[in-house]
Amino acid sequence: AEEFGIKQALKDLGLKDINNGTSTGNDWFSNGDIIESYSPVDGALIGKVKATTKEDYEKVVTTAEKGFKEWRTWPAPQRGEVVRQFNDELRRLKEPLGKLVSYEMGKSYQEGLGEVQEMIDICDFAVGLSRQLHGLTMHSERPGHRMYEQYHPLGIVGIISAFNFPVAVWAWNTALAWVCGDACIWKGSEKTPLTSVACQNIAAKVFEENKVPAGISSLITGDYTVGEMMTKDDRVPLISATGSIKMGKIVAQAVAARLGKSLLELGGNNAIIVTPDANIKNTVIGAVFGAVGTCGQRCTSTRRLIVHEDVYDKVKDAVVKAYKQIKIGNPLDENNHVGPLIDKDAVKNYQTALKKVVDEGGKILVEGGVLEGEGYESGCYVKPAIAEAENHFEIVQHETFGPVLYLMKYKGDVSDALKLQNGVKQGLSSAIMTNNLREAERFLSTEGSDCGIANVNIGTSGAEIGGAFGGEKETGGGRESGSDAWKIYMRRQTNTINYTTELPLAQGIKFDL
Numbered sequence: 001a002e003e004f005g006i007k008q009a010l011k012d013l014g015l016k017d018i019n020n021g022t023s024t025g026n027d028w029f030s031n032g033d034i035i036e037s038y039s040p041v042d043g044a045l046i047g048k049v050k051a052t053t054k055e056d057y058e059k060v061v062t063t064a065e066k067g068f069k070e071w072r073t074w075p076a077p078q079r080g081e082v083v084r085q086f087n088d089e090l091r092r093l094k095e096p097l098g099k100l101v102s103y104e105m106g107k108s109y110q111e112g113l114g115e116v117q118e119m120i121d122i123c124d125f126a127v128g129l130s131r132q133l134h135g136l137t138m139h140s141e142r143p144g145h146r147m148y149e150q151y152h153p154l155g156i157v158g159i160i161s162a163f164n165f166p167v168a169v170w171a172w173n174t175a176l177a178w179v180c181g182d183a184c185i186w187k188g189s190e191k192t193p194l195t196s197v198a199c200q201n202i203a204a205k206v207f208e209e210n211k212v213p214a215g216i217s218s219l220i221t222g223d224y225t226v227g228e229m230m231t232k233d234d235r236v237p238l239i240s241a242t243g244s245i246k247m248g249k250i251v252a253q254a255v256a257a258r259l260g261k262s263l264l265e266l267g268g269n270n271a272i273i274v275t276p277d278a279n280i281k282n283t284v285i286g287a288v289f290g291a292v293g294t295c296g297q298r299c300t301s302t303r304r305l306i307v308h309e310d311v312y313d314k315v316k317d318a319v320v321k322a323y324k325q326i327k328i329g330n331p332l333d334e335n336n337h338v339g340p341l342i343d344k345d346a347v348k349n350y351q352t353a354l355k356k357v358v359d360e361g362g363k364i365l366v367e368g369g370v371l372e373g374e375g376y377e378s379g380c381y382v383k384p385a386i387a388e389a390e391n392h393f394e395i396v397q398h399e400t401f402g403p404v405l406y407l408m409k410y411k412g413d414v415s416d417a418l419k420l421q422n423g424v425k426q427g428l429s430s431a432i433m434t435n436n437l438r439e440a441e442r443f444l445s446t447e448g449s450d451c452g453i454a455n456v457n458i459g460t461s462g463a464e465i466g467g468a469f470g471g472e473k474e475t476g477g478g479r480e481s482g483s484d485a486w487k488i489y490m491r492r493q494t495n496t497i498n499y500t501t502e503l504p505l506a507q508g509i510k511f512d513l
């Protein structure tokens with residue numbers, strides 16, 4: 001790690017050997033068990049973080065409630081100005097933060113920097129948004145009446161995030177929620193606790209300089225039991241949860257039981273359809289990057305390639321050839337394409353998937369396996385694998401969070417490919433590779449892809465800040481980031497004002513006293 005400057009990065013981000021994992025600003029405290037953070041890159045202990053107890057959590061929520069009462073009265077553009085300054089700090093600390101993301105989570109340094117860039121982009125977006133947050137006006141049916149709608153700050157937003165985007169998901173939520181006037185309490189993944197502390201350090205400094213009340217950026221740390229403190233707490237009107245479908249089903253029920261709002265960003269099972277009119281070279285780049293980038297640990301990773309029989313062998317050969325060139329190793333070394341999986345449990349899931357696909361009748365095209373020897377001591381480095389499989393296989397129907405790509409054939413036209421693509425329970429990202437206008441438009445039509453994201457001639461993975469991000473079906477239905485995703489962080493109100501001396505009732509009803 002040292003040759004890549006990790007020690008300096010930790011110092012720049014204000015991290016110590018043992019860190020408190022609870023904060024409402026600059027007041028770090030925590031009385032829970034110690035969580036050790038080991039790097040999947042080299043297996044080394046990076047640092048420790050103390051978890052949040054129930055008592056710590058109470059202090060956080062009451063502080064956030066109090067802070068919200070003041071913060072909601074700040075003009076939104078002034079809140080935007082705080083986010084702008086926070087963004088300046090992100091730009092200044094982009095390299096150390098990107099490096100820590102890479103070292104603690106295992107994605108390539110370039111992708112770590114890309115993740116921080118997403119934080120920067122959403123902050124830029126949020127600053128502009130702080131001067132909008134607009135409602136509509138409508139014409140009233142009653143004479144002398146004006147009707148309009150407005151958006152008010154919602155309250156406390158509870159953010160639960162996954163290990164694979166340890167910093168960006170927090171910013172996607174907070175940058176918007178802060179300009180909307182909310183207080184945010186974040187529980188990051190217990191697998192990446194140090195990146196959470198680093199982010200909170202950055203926010204706390206800027207917030208203190210701007211005299212933002214305590215609690216507007218709060219951090220809590222721990223496993224699902226700490227997450228549950230928020231999901232069951234009716235002082236937290238919105239829970240934004242990113243992670244597995246299994247988690248989403250539990251969180252959705254807990255929040256629904258108290259009639260709270262939830263924003264769910266759950267697993268995907270993303271496919272690329274490759275038609276006879278596809279540009280094969282671009283298809284290979286899109287598919288390989290989508291399947292092996294972040295070691296297959298993106299919610300938008302390409303899991304299935306659905307290829308027309310006419311070009312099947314050509315695509316198969318090209319993808320298999322491309323896999324032979326993939327370099328696996330230390331993700332901080334920019335010569336490598338693929339880093340490690342997050343931990344040994346993830347390695348086990350990957351191995352189980354490869355065994356299952358064979359048991360169900362699949363055929364391995366590119367052999368997987370766990371790498372051993374020098375540079376692979378953490379035990380988390382695996383070979384990206386490809387299997388020929390059928391869509392109905394049980395294992396293909398599930399998201400395996402690792403570099404396993406399933407190749408399948410379709411006959412007929414795009415609607416036959418769409419049956420396969422839509423024939424899973426998840427609905428996050430999808431793509432078609434074609435130069436045929438009719439095929440592309442069919443794919444995007446009402447009878448086309450049923451996913452929240454549908455791309456033409458680019459792969460499934462990655463997204464831009466400007467559009468709303470999220471998926472349908474078991475992916476949870478939530479939308480984050482751009483477009484009008486901000487609305488969920490506010491409470492909506494319809495207002496009717498009578499400026500006459502009479503009181504006419506709606507629908508012409510007479511009520512004379």
Ligand code: NAD
Nearest residue numbers: 161162163188189223224227228243244247265266267299
């Ligand atoms: P995970 O579900 O194991 O954990 C995610 C977070 O939820 C963690 O912070 C965890 O502590 C918390 N959690 C788990 N159970 C909980 C409960 N009952 N109550 C409250 N909190 C609980 O997921 P992971 O392994 O960290 O991440 C991988 C998964 O996340 C994949 O399925 C991936 O597709 C998904 N993901 C989705 C998106 C998206 O935007 N759709 C983005 C990133 C990751």
